[in-house]
Amino acid sequence: MTPTSQRHAYLPYVDGLRAIAVLAVVLYHLNPAWLPGGFAGVDIFFVISGFVVAASVGDRERTSFPSFMSYFLSRRMLRIAPALIVCLLVTGLVAAVFIPDAWLSESNQRTGRYAFFGFGNLMLARFGNDYFSPISEYNPYTHTWSLGVEEQFYLLFPVLFWLWSFGGRWRHVVAGLFVAGGLWSFGHAMQIGSSDHASAFYLLASRFWELAVGVLLYLGMAMAGRRFDTIDPVTPRWLFPAGALVFSVLLVSLVTSQPARFPAPGAVLPVLATAALLGMLHGRPMSFPFVRALTWHPMLRIGRLSYSLYLWHWPVFVLFRWTVGTGSFATRIAALAIAVILAVLSWRYVETPVRRAPRLKAMRRVAVVGCGVVALYAGMWISGWVDSQQPSLSISAVSRHADDWYPSRKATVTNAAGCSVTPAREKVGDGFRVVFERKACNDPVTAPDVFAIGDSHAMAYGTMFSAYALETGAKVTLYNNGGCPFLGLQPWRDRAPRCLKVAGQALEHMLPRLGAGDVVFMPSLRVPRFVDQWDRLPQDDIPELVFGAAAAKERETAMLDGEKVLQRIQATGARAMLEAPDLVMKAPLFRCADVWTTTNPVCADGTVVNRAEFERLRAPMLASLHDMVGQVPGSIVWDPFPVICPVGGDCNGFLGGRPLFFDGDHLSGFANRLLLPSFTQAVRRLHDTSSSIAATAD
Incomplete structure (x- = not known):
């Protein structure tokens, strides 16, 4: 029987596979429990992309490389850039309005700007934000990693594929190039998957093999003589059970895939299953059951919307996480509905008009690419400008009252006399130090110099250190240990190999710089x-961590280590001041400060902590700290808790409507100013005691 001709440009069953891929990803992002391996939908997309881009240019006549490159890139530009630009610009504006600046959002806008040119995945890999880590769930641009992989592949593809149009042995050369590249990529993914999972997951080098499988499928079919413009009415009997088996394997992979095994070897199952389905369904008539299922009208609609739906669903879901939350079925359905509406609008009013615009079709291919690059640069510039205006655009209480919320925001502080303090940072080993020193001031120094050492909780005193230096003329040197505590008396943190190294570097750098009368604040x-x-x-293990026999023994061991450190400090003539356990909240205040956050699950425990409950929680550690400093005369424990939570009731994270904490355990700028008198008094008292002891000794 003679095969019947069909249009070459469109393979409808491919849209059905795209629908499966995008639905898997969306369901996974909405609630991973609904489809635990749904993230593998992206791997389906990669295989489809490799197959479709190869088929789209596989029958072109031999031409020059510049002509081939401009033809390919112009088609990709028209397909990808318009919807991407609109999505990134709208996302950037909405993020500026609703998402406050925080550690949780610090890499967001940089990722967004790089995403305009397909390099968002590089930023995600650089900052080590693993796709499955909580911080990635709050970046509205995390999903652009896969677009970055594809766009980078589109720059490499013409270089590898151009010789295909030469025919003959050159086609075997092209196939060999993709085979070699795919094998190297798979080996590379296997090699770095355990040591640098973020890079393995996000970067083209470890994902190339998935796209190469799609390309090689087309190359193999073409070299075997398979037609791409006909339908074969004869379907082998074995094809249905084989197709059912492969389709089942694909669905199983979307349920059982494990994040730690991706991209290699975990993606092998969905990649090979997708390639097998593409090969089996090619050229089959519409009556074939799987073709009929994949070309069912709703599947085709979703498949055609797949790019826009992929673009829009993630920013919408992330915005919901930042505001009302996605903890209930109702909020998840609302988020999904908004994403679908935006996807339909994007497809109808952005994607389709641009692709069908007569003027664009009439333009030279090079001009289309040039205009696309200019549009992308313009979008990136606008995005950067919007980000710079975030403090004025935001309607969040955190941004509107930044001085109260952020503990270290101002680069320079100045008093009425013209004295100023500008914190200066410099690297120390694997960490850094920040120096707060008064400039342009003739007022006398009225307090001792302070050396502080610790992690982000030490950095959270930045506003207080600036104010202390400005008011007293003393110098404050803050050593930051890169996320590691110092004398936290929690060995599982203090004794981590990296923390031992970084804390040791800071201590050895600080000790020679200490002098008589200086105060070391920890x-x-x-x-x-x-x-x-x-x-x-989770809070089930807190009683054991605090009150258990093992915890008490670990504190005793840590105290012995701590005493040695305090003795080394005392030997320099300086004195040590440890911070008593301060209040911790049960909600991150900066995420619970606006009316639209009241339903967010992260705010469910409220901003009030039972005073008696917390005092009981901190009692064992407080006793250990007093016992430790009791062994090293001249050392003290400074307690900010009575100022943060005055006697007379439970502890509220807000005082007069102003925050005492930024998140759940880092002090706010307002709390810094509130604690300054108590801190200054404690430092002066310790200095005076030290001076008296020294005078008595003389």
């Missing part, structure tokens, strides 16, 4: 936290 989180910036934390 703030740290010394009780378990209830919440992180992204979610509430």
Whole structure:
């Protein structure tokens, strides 16, 4: 029987596979429990992309490389750029309005700007934000990693594929190039998957093999004589059971895929299953059951919307996480509905008109590419400008009252006399130090110099350190240990190999710089936290961590180590001041400060902590700290808790409507100013005591 001709440009069953891929990804992002391996939908997209881009240019006549390159890139530009630009610009504006600046969002806008040119994946890999980490769930541009992989592949593809149009042995050369590249890529993914999972997951080098499988499928079919412009009415009997088996394998991979095994070897199953389905369904008539299922009208509609739906669903879901939350079925359905509406609008009013515009079709291919590059640069510039205007655009209480919320925001502080303090940062080993020193001021120095050492909880005193230096004329030197506490008396953190190294570097750099009368301040989180910036934390193990026999023994061991450090400090003539366990909240305040956050699950425990409950929680650590400093005369424990939570009731994270904490355990700028008198008094008292002891000794 003679095959019947069909249009070459469109393979409808491919849209059906795209529908499966995008639905898998969307369901996974909406709630991973609904489809645990749904993230593998992206791997389906990669195989489809490789197959479709190869088929789209596989029958072109021999031409020059510049002509081939401009033809290919212009088609990709028209397909990808318009909807991407609109989505990134709208996302950037909405993020500026609703998402406050925080550690949880610090890499967001940089990722967005790089995403205009397909390099968002490089930023995600650079900052080590693993796709499955909580911080990635709060970046509205995380999903652009896969677009980055594809766009980078589109720059490489013409270089590898151009010789295909030469025919003959050159086609075997092209196939060999993709085979070699795919094998190297798979080996590379296997090699770095365990040591640098973020890079393995995000970067083209470890994903090339998936796209290459799609390309090689087309090359193999073409070299075998398979037609791409006909339908074969004869379907082998074995094809249906084989197709059912492969389709089942694909669905199983969307349920059982494990994040730690991706991209290699975990993606092998969905990649090969997708390639097998593409090969089996090619040229089959519409009556074939799988073709009929994949070309069912709703599947075709979703498939045609797949690019726009992929673009829009993630920013919408992330915005919901930042505001009302996605903890209920109702909020998830609302987020999905908004994403679908935006996808339909994008497809109808952005994607389709641009692709069908007569003027664009009539333009030279090079001109189309040039205009696309200019549009992308313009979008990136606008995005950067919007980001710079975030403090004025935002309607969040955090941004509107930044001085109260952020503990270290101002680069320079100045008093009425013209004295100023500009914190200066310099690298120390694997960490850094920040120096707060008064300039342009003749007022006398009225307090001792302070050396502080610790992690982000030490950095959270930045506003207080600037004010202390400005008011007293003393110098404050803050050593940051890159996320590691200092004398936290929690060995599982203090004794981590990296923390031992970084804390040791800071201590050895600080000790020779200490002088008689200086004060070394050691703030740290010394009780378990209830919440992180992204979610509430499990609390079942807190009693054992605080009150258990093993915990008490570990504190005793840590105290012995701490005493040695305090003795080394005392030997320089300086005095040590440790921070007592400060209040910790059960909600991250910066995420619970606006009316639209009241339903967010992360705010469910409220901003009030039972005073008696917390005092009981901190009692064992507080006793250990007093016992430790009791062994080293001249050392003290400074307690900010009575100022943060005055006697007379429970502890509220807000005082007069102003925040005492930024998140759940880092002090706010307002709390810094509130604690300054108590801190200054404690430092002066310690200095005076030290001076008296020295005078008595003389």
